[in-house]
Amino acid sequence: MDVLGDVLAAMRAGKPYAGRTRCWEPWGVRFPADDSACCHVVLQGGCCLISAQGAPVTLGVGDVLFTAPGHGHTLADRPGSPLIDFRPSRDGALITELNIPGEGAATEILCVCYSFERLRPHPLLSDLPPVIHLPARVGHHPALRATIDLMGDELQRPRVGTEAILAPLIDMLLLYVLRAWIDEQSGHAGAGWAAARPTRSSPPR
Template identity: 45%
Template structure:
């Protein structure tokens, strides 16, 4: 898998949720903070106002997408002056895989597609730590065509569910998340002063090395071999990798192997020896010792009980 696909696969847990909601003016709704999750709102029809706490209101038009990577709270309304109701429920949080509802008064309609993804903070990838609190992808001719296509398909499937809708909606929600992140990183790559993981993914040599590590974490990588893959000397590669990624190549590789192992522990019944081999450890004992140093508990307990944020 490529780096961005891996990031989502390793962090997302359970099934995503979504709801198609028709809001009729006057309407105003607060969406509470939901730590350990990411949420989105898409304007399918009409317009509305996003009311982020501590920031000016943002007008949203049909086709606009707003994404909240860290589950921060916010409000939305038909106008900035409309009173905002405290939520009796959060359509994105409380819905099953998908739902449809009509809420508000008797005025003009605004149709929103909202949804959320549960994320495991113990496997938080540093790539996502570079994201802003909110990503706004405005609508416009030729802008983000993949996002538009995913939104259109999702909106239609939720509004009129048919055979296979469970699988289709779940897959489209994952697709939408990847398209949103791709659109943001692509936009960031166009900036003159790109930094952090955006810079790492935009750097052809470093992204080549990252891709190699992600596609084959079990390979006995060395800094020299990764540098050769990137077309750089060992020293030049190590310096550039640490500058852009924030840690040395083999330190990142170790983190990635253990995070991949944590996902396999949760999502499969594979024996510890098999997981150890898949993520690059010569024995289950070596993997267990490394895992305990990072996560503060043995792999068996993690598989059984779950885990808080990994040790610093």
């Protein structure tokens, strides 16, 4: 098993969940600092990331944001907007939807969260930065973009087989995000994730 396959195995501590979040200004959603990693993709409009790790980060359509386990964060239309706490569905459903009504411009975000095992964390997860931001760029990471399109379609029009299809797509989304980030580290100092690229003899865009 290669390094990303190891991470996928470590990820399977609990059921993931995914959904489309629709918000109208002013809005803000606070995600807790728990054992979950989150991936957000802006499908419409825009927002900003607010976290303790630095200045707010502006996100536009197509941008992908990954937050590592243990790092709480907030998504909002702008700093200072009213906040609500994000809570997944209590029935354990894979699909969790969130709608925040308002009078302003609309933003739509694809949100996915994964639970990791607290007692046996994968050592490479500690190498991840608190936040990975992959800006939308034409021609970059086509497999990641294709996975996002497939997930967005299933969540927009749930039908027979949607949950069975979403489960592997959620795994694929995480792996493609991590692979994209590894690729973007190429040329940096050979440590951590940047050193985890595959070779023919060892344990991957």
